[in-house]
Amino acid sequence: MIYSLYLFDRHCQCVFYTEWNRPGASRSTSDDLRNQYVWPTQHGSSDPRKDTAMVDEAKLVYGVIYSLKSMVAKLSATAGSDQFLSYRTNTYKLHYFETASGLKFVLTSDPATSSLLEVLKQIYLHIYLEYVVKNALVPADPKKSLPIANDYFCAVLNNYIKGLACFQS
Numbered sequence: 628m629i630y631s632l633y634l635f636d637r638h639c640q641c642v643f644y645t646e647w648n649r650p651g652a653s654r655s656t657s658d659d660l661r662n663q664y665v666w667p668t669q670h671g672s673s674d675p676r677k678d679t680a681m682v683d684e685a686k687l688v689y690g691v692i693y694s695l696k697s698m699v700a701k702l703s704a705t706a707g708s709d710q711f712l713s714y715r716t717n718t719y720k721l722h723y724f725e726t727a728s729g730l731k732f733v734l735t736s737d738p739a740t741s742s743l744l745e746v747l748k749q750i751y752l753h754i755y756l757e758y759v760v761k762n763a764l765v766p767a768d769p770k771k772s773l774p775i776a777n778d779y780f781c782a783v784l785n786n787y788i789k790g791l792a793c794f795q796s
Contacts, residue, residue, distance in 0.1 A: 628737040629794050630719060632784075633688055634755075637729030640772035641685035645781070647788060648795070649735075688733060692723060712744055726751060740793050754783050 634643035692711075699711045713722045715738050722734040724747035732747045758780035788794055 628740070629743075629788055629791065630735040630737070632735075632750075632788075633685060633731075633733040634775065635685075635689055635692075635731040635733070636772050638772050639689055639693075641682075641689065642772055643775040644681065644685060645784070688721075689731075691721070692731065692733060713742060722747060724748060724751065730755075736793065743793070746791065750784065750787065754780060754787060758783060 628648050630649040631644065631646035633641055636642050695714060696711045711723055713720060715721075717738060719735050720738045720740055722736065722743040724732045724744055726732075730751070732751060734743050734747055736743060758777055759775055762777060762779075
């Protein structure tokens with residue numbers, strides 16, 4: 628079962644967040660994209676406390692990733708072997724993929740789910756690059772973090788994730 632996806636840019640800012648089967652989430656089962664993709668800087672919400680909680684949660688997730696990458700690099704016996712791919716708790720498993728440009732993809736799932744590294748690579752290569760990077764309408768400012776507010780990206784990502792065998796398992 629897949630719970631949520633975070634995308635962090637090279638400036639450590641969460642530029643995209645979505646959730647599907649997240650435990651404890653009180654969300655309608657509607658496939659409406661505005662309900663599915665709820666990053667506060669994109670579509671806003673009526674509750675500013677919820678927006679703040681989402682931003683704080685993204686910062687915590689990034690902090691965990693940063694700390695684990697640092698720990699793996701320090702404990703690694705071989706130089707340059709700082710590959711952190713995932714970690715598991717008793718309630719979730721976090722899958723991690725970082726591109727050469729510093730874009731970080733973080734997917735959370737059920738702890739029994741096998742590695743989703745290939746899924747993250749496919750999201751990057753066939754969805755993110757196609758619908759975000761190649762989109763001429765998206766302003767490109769390397770000094771500024773802009774949230775991803777592309778409905779085509781959201782729709783294709785949603786269809787891809789829901790089509791995976793581990794989505795509802």
